[in-house]
């Protein structure tokens with residue numbers, strides 16, 4: 001499309017027509033002469049080009065002189081060598097046409113070969129091409145262009161020029177000099193580079209020995225050497241870093257702990273992990289492992305923006321190396337996956353349709369026949385005609401697993417207890433091929449709308465959608481073949497999707513979640529019929545990775561209902577925990593599956609499959625209390641199963657109190673119940689005398705020591721429970737029951753004796769008039785300490801009366817204010833009426 005040069009002999013062009021462009025633009029001119037073609041004599045060089053040409057000429061002359069001198073000296077000193085080497089060279093088959101020259105020496109030998117070969121091998125066309133290229137370079141490059149490239153082009157072209165002039169001036173016998181000169185030009189090109197970069201200066205000398213090399217090869221060799229150098233430096237640096245790491249100094253002062261930048265934090269994380277990985281040898285001898293871990297935890301919190309609580313939980317779940325992998329993986333979103341709706345289409349057809357729309361995709365893996373990974377798409381995946389037609393749903397890969405574990409069958413009665421927005425429920429329906437009945441339930445009215453929408457879009461017609469609390473479900477409907485409980489959870493497995501999880505979750509959230517999860521799981525089990533001919537299965541899943549919400553909940557259900565764990569049927573995923581910190585779960589919990597972002601490239605997930613073997617609810621569930629050895633904060637649902645707790649309520653202290661340890665003493669319970677209203681009011685009062693409360697707490701701590709024997713008895717009780725056959729799951733023989741009762745009595749007696757000591761201590765406090773008659777158990781006091789909650793029973797009753805007075809006053813004030821307002825309004829109304837009348 002560019003302008004065409006005119007190389008016709010006459011230089012005349014027959015104008016085809018008066019085009020606009022032709023009028024405006026002149027013919028292109030070429031600054032560099034094209035070999036073999038006549039150049040215009042009035043070629044103008046720029047100032048820079050002239051200067052460079054001068055320089056080059058000077059250089060060439062200098063080198064020529066030097067070479068001549070060298071050649072002479074070589075001839076004088078080592079005349080025989082030259083002959084030998086020339087004979088060696090002549091044997092070289094590669095360059096048979098190279099003329100044997102008398103003045104051949106070691107130095108020119110290096111340069112001759114490539115240049116010679118170039119001359120001999122390259123035909124005129126090639127030369128023209130290269131020259132054209134240089135012309136183009138010249139044309140395109142302006143003076144401000146990169147000097148290096150300019151020099152390259154010019155060097156080559158000028159070398160050619162000078163070669164030509166040499167050829168013209170000197171006769172054939174002086175070919176050797178000519179060649180040497182040409183190669184000098186090449187070397188000059190190399191030298192220029194070396195001038196620019198000192199690093200290469202030594203290397204150029206070495207390069208000169210590579211007589212077989214083309215300039216490009218030489219350059220690549222240089223680059224290689226440079227790379228090697230850099231690698232060496234990097235290695236040295238690494239060694240230095242390692243040496244530094246070994247000298248990690250523990251930050252003693254608080255000020256030292258503070259780091260300036262994220263890079264510093266990262267560096268310290270690495271250092272501390274190195275120390276911890278080889279603690280014996282690398283530790284400073286003063287600080288304990290726990291102290292190092294504390295620093296690491298703080299740094300990880302800063303670096304990955306987690307709160308202290310969650311980071312600690314994660315550190316308890318993963319070994320250090322895996323923890324980092326998890327944290328890193330949680331920073332990145334998982335690949336987008338969709339699930340084919342087999343009610344409407346086949347995966348192959350869907351994939352083809354999407355590919356036609358420019359979607360780059362793949363099957364999600366061998367484990368799923370309906371999953372597709374979408375790498376990239378030119379259209380939003382939630383707005384394609386296929387999506388709107390219900391051919392697929394956007395669903396995380398891990399969300400397909402619980403339904404696969406549930407393995408629904410056609411014509412069954414299945415319940416999805418927490419179904420909204422209906423991803424898994426629609427999957428169940430698809431596997432059932434729209435047969436049988438699917439009950440899709442959710443507590444959340446707004447979210448249930450999404451279920452309706454999705455079912456319509458995807459053509460689900462075998463469903464009944466309900467909106468109620470899952471915990472109440474068994475009282476309305478039972479006898480399901482299978483139940484899926486994809487429970488509400490903290491979402492610690494989907495941090496990549498929802499970064500707020502990192503900072504928003506705390507102990508109370510987890511307590512609230514696992515309380516609800518336990519209740520929901522028990523209800524789910526109660527909904528299933530053990531007599532189902534095809535099923536009798538319950539699948540429990542969460543998108544949390546915390547054992548408190550997973551293994552612990554399932555372990556609890558194993559104790560409370562006649563269920564056992566069975567294989568999930570998922571052939572990947574890591575086994576569930578059997579041991580977690582001080583907890584020992586039922587050994588079959590290893591049949592549950594865990595999925596992690598860093599190992600399975602999907603959201604963190606937990607899946608457990610239970611089989612119900614009897615519809616009888618074990619008596620132990622209603623009679624036994626506090627036998628759950630795992631619970632740090634005992635949930636109250638065992639006795640108050642029927643009491644419906646609002647799921648995920650806003651964080652209020654009243655709710656926290658619900659999670660407080662069970663009080664086993666009936667009197668105490670009555671007390672709490674009796675003063676509920678008063679308590680509510682008292683909770684609003686700011687505690688002025690905090691010292692009092694702290695004193696009480698310290699006293700409670702003392703009771704912990706006294707009640708250790710009490711604990712022992714409890715342990716005995718637990719052991720008794722453990723000794724029972726697993727299959728019976730709580731069916732306790734009469735003998736064992738009586739033994740238990742005896743032990744219980746013992747513990748109660750002991751706790752009473754503890755209470756006596758407490759009373760003595762507490763009586764020393766003047767302002768405490770009436771105290772609890774029975775002391776709280778050691779566990780209780782621990783829990784109070786842990787949750788740092790104020791025992792409102794200890795707040796003076798006076799505060800309550802004061803509050804009542806205040807509230808009365810406030811009410812009065814409000815009433816007065818309202819009266820005033822209404823008066824004003826009336827007055828203003830009268831005033832307006834008067835105005836109107838005047839008008």
Ligand SMILES: C[S@@+](CC[C@H](N)C(=O)[O-])C[C@H]1O[C@@H](n2cnc3c(N)ncnc32)[C@H](O)[C@@H]1O
Nearest residue numbers: 418419420421422423424443444469470486647
């Ligand atoms: C993890 S989501 C379920 C996701 C759903 N299974 C899916 O795949 O689309 C948990 C659901 O439980 C619901 N939920 C919370 N408390 C509930 C309760 N007490 N009874 C029933 N559903 C509840 C929430 O509204 C939420 O929609």
